[in-house]
Amino acid sequence: MIAARGAPEIEKAKLRLEIAELQAVLNAKEQQLLELQSTISTGASNGGEPESKQDHQKLSNDDIARYSRQLILPDFGIGGQLKLKNSAVLIVGIGGLGCPAAQYLAGAGCGSLGLVDYDQVERSNLHRQTLHTVARCGLSKAESARIALLELNPHCHITCHASLLNRFNAMDIMHGYDVVLDCSDNVATRYLLNDACVMLGKPLVSGSALKLDGQITVYNYGTQGPCYRCIFPVPPPPEAVTNCGDGGVLGAVTGTIGAMQALEAIKLIVGLGDVLAGRLLIFDGSSCQFRNIRIRSKRANCHVCSDQPLITQLIDYEVFCGMHATDKDNPLQLLEPEQRITVVDYQKSLQDKPHLLLDVRAQAEFEICQLPQAINVPLAQILDGSYLQQLDAQFKSSGFPIVVVCRRGNDSQIAVQHMKNQFPEHFIRDLKGGLHAWTNQIDENFPIY
Ligand SMILES: Nc1ncnc2c1ncn2[C@@H]1O[C@H](COP(=O)(O)OP(=O)(O)OP(=O)(O)O)[C@@H](O)[C@H]1O
Numbered sequence: 001m002i003a004a005r006g007a008p009e010i011e012k013a014k015l016r017l018e019i020a021e022l023q024a025v026l027n028a029k030e031q032q033l034l035e036l037q038s039t040i041s042t043g044a045s046n047g048g049e050p051e052s053k054q055d056h057q058k059l060s061n062d063d064i065a066r067y068s069r070q071l072i073l074p075d076f077g078i079g080g081q082l083k084l085k086n087s088a089v090l091i092v093g094i095g096g097l098g099c100p101a102a103q104y105l106a107g108a109g110c111g112s113l114g115l116v117d118y119d120q121v122e123r124s125n126l127h128r129q130t131l132h133t134v135a136r137c138g139l140s141k142a143e144s145a146r147i148a149l150l151e152l153n154p155h156c157h158i159t160c161h162a163s164l165l166n167r168f169n170a171m172d173i174m175h176g177y178d179v180v181l182d183c184s185d186n187v188a189t190r191y192l193l194n195d196a197c198v199m200l201g202k203p204l205v206s207g208s209a210l211k212l213d214g215q216i217t218v219y220n221y222g223t224q225g226p227c228y229r230c231i232f233p234v235p236p237p238p239e240a241v242t243n244c245g246d247g248g249v250l251g252a253v254t255g256t257i258g259a260m261q262a263l264e265a266i267k268l269i270v271g272l273g274d275v276l277a278g279r280l281l282i283f284d285g286s287s288c289q290f291r292n293i294r295i296r297s298k299r300a301n302c303h304v305c306s307d308q309p310l311i312t313q314l315i316d317y318e319v320f321c322g323m324h325a326t327d328k329d330n331p332l333q334l335l336e337p338e339q340r341i342t343v344v345d346y347q348k349s350l351q352d353k354p355h356l357l358l359d360v361r362a363q364a365e366f367e368i369c370q371l372p373q374a375i376n377v378p379l380a381q382i383l384d385g386s387y388l389q390q391l392d393a394q395f396k397s398s399g400f401p402i403v404v405v406c407r408r409g410n411d412s413q414i415a416v417q418h419m420k421n422q423f424p425e426h427f428i429r430d431l432k433g434g435l436h437a438w439t440n441q442i443d444e445n446f447p448i449y
């Protein structure tokens, strides 16, 4: 069943990745060299930290030529450019938001950028994560972004943190930066960044995007600016949260919000315009409308930013939110092992026999790819009972075994659990690991998304 992909293609991809990895090592060495050179000239070491304590007093001729179009802006000028050159910005998440944000900050001449991401580049990132490339699939996102950013602006000092930001490393990583950008994709990281920014007294430029919609605001700005907890004292229930991997997103939407995050960071550093604090900008990409809504000011009894905070050190945010901070290896474990069937067992013992294969993904996903014989019944129709009424009639006549499949084997478990309540005696199994397991274990030519 498994068809081998062309050997030269695999060889080519391997070589491209090897080149990218070597380039990442080379960049890290060049960065070390620059740091050593600056240690020799200043007599002090910054231990690989951002050069936030830099005090450039002058622009070079290269700076003047490079930044000329923004230098002539009356409210920006030499003073603004020098502030940017002496600034350090930390970007958490080098994905759909973090890539454009980093690109505009490096391009504008931000002196130091810190890039935090635990993940590696995947093909499904490329439509929106504009700093990564085909050749760098498999490379750490932080390293991949550094390669692209140094090509754009070799004067930018870039520090890569290719690890998960958590309560143990956050204060250490964040303390040297002037502004933090939340370009992450999960609630646990949002609370972590908020609390750490409040404790460290740093503004947090927070962005999010899903489907065709986006939002951006600045938390913890000045004495009156609310923090994330002032607005959301308690996390949402896990089932109310959707990420881009499940809900989908258009790259131009993350690009819009990421670029605006860079703009707010530049305004904060330079002292330009009205910072988007105490307001939330909502972007509706489908009607192309921006709405600016006022959000509440600081909450007098906020657990972290009030005068008598209850939270004075970082907590376990995954436990607090009941959600993971990573989307890696977090499969739902809802069913007992005997209520599930592996792709190998399904293929061997059931696929060629009469059975009902229900695919519970949304119709748009079913149209991308489907297993032979699969019938599309989106999860919502199973949960609202509308499909089960039909099924009841079919059961009485056929009694066929039922297998339920989805993309990764999470929704299929929810469907099986629901159906089992109605038909406890019937053979109903969830296809363990879903279509991803099918591609990985049965047919590598089956599309993966
Ligand atoms: N606590 C964290 N520490 C480091 N990186 C984080 C943390 N939380 C989220 N991220 C990173 O933030 C980025 C969010 O970007 P985005 O949602 O566009 O990417 P993605 O996870 O690659 O998307 P997809 O869901 O399509 O796979 C990801 O690259 C993710 O690895």
Ligand SMILES: [Zn+2]
Pocket: 226, 227, 228, 229, 230, 231, 298, 299, 302, 303, 304, 305, 306
């Ligand atoms: Zn608060």
